[in-house]
Amino acid sequence: MLQKTRGIAINYIKYRDTSIISRIYTEDFGLQSYIVNGVRSAKSKGKMALYQPLTLLDLVIYHKDGAQLNRISEIKCFYPYQHIPFEIRKTTIGIFLGEVLSKIVRENEHDHAGQFDFVAKSLQEFDTLTANFESFHLQFLVKFTQYLGFDLVNTEDLYQQVYHLTKSDMLSKEVLEFIEFLYNAPYAHEKKTTLEIKREALKNVISFYDHHLGTLGSLKSVEVLRQILH
Incomplete structure (x- = not known):
């Protein structure tokens, strides 16, 4: 049909x-x-x-x-993208997002929550950004939780669940504040922070996803992100 x-x-x-x-x-x-x-x-x-x-x-x-x-x-x-396929930093972020989406989206799942529209509009906005997009992949993941049934609106949930998984105090106040900023801020609004905090934030948001979905596992593109963006 x-x-x-x-x-x-x-x-x-x-x-x-x-x-x-x-x-x-x-x-x-x-x-x-x-x-x-x-x-x-x-x-x-x-x-x-x-x-x-x-x-x-x-x-x-x-x-x-x-x-x-x-x-x-x-x-x-x-x-038609104007920048993502032609700029190495954006291409690298795109590779990461593609790998993540391949492990998150499900077969035969009708879009009831506007999930597809969020992804499509986010990619279009990412393509147009000329500055302050180095944390876009992390901000996308944080915002995407709104459409997946485990909204990260409260970073205390992230802390409690990561602590439950690791039994160690991995999330500093600075990391939690950075994640909360990314959730609430529009794309391209950058918060100055250290490379270490960015890496810890990404690591723990991925753990948060894996806790809820169990599908991410080891992401090959994370190491490429480290090499190209930082």
Whole structure:
């Protein structure tokens, strides 16, 4: 059955000589996998660009509930990025966000809470920022909790849960204040703090996510963030 929806490309794997299997986070059906034939052939006219991670998409798809693979009838980008693919710091943050989303969003999950819209609008705003975006990935994670059922509005919850997991006092007052600032401030509002506090904040927010979702595990892109941003 043909359905219209918006999507965010997450990743893809090569399939046979010229095809791919693309994983796309859709607004109406959650995370879905699509087989795309011939897209890597010389005749595809650059269509592989549409399947690069975090590309924002308008889709017409053939959707069947319960199917492991579906197909795409029509695809186009509804917001071409101007900066994320071309600036190394933004690209690095984008890689991290793509890895996180691949482990958070679920299959066959209808968007009841505005979760997709939050992600799409956040990515568009990130693309336009010209300064003070080095903590965007952390701020995104902190704000995203509002849509996942474990809102970080109260950093005391973060402290108690991390303490429960580690049995050690890992979260200083400065780290908690930084996380609370990120939750309440608009994107691009930077709070001056140390590199150590930023790293501890990210480490503990990831632990907070993993406590609730159990899906993050070890994120390969964290080390890349350390090398490029700091």
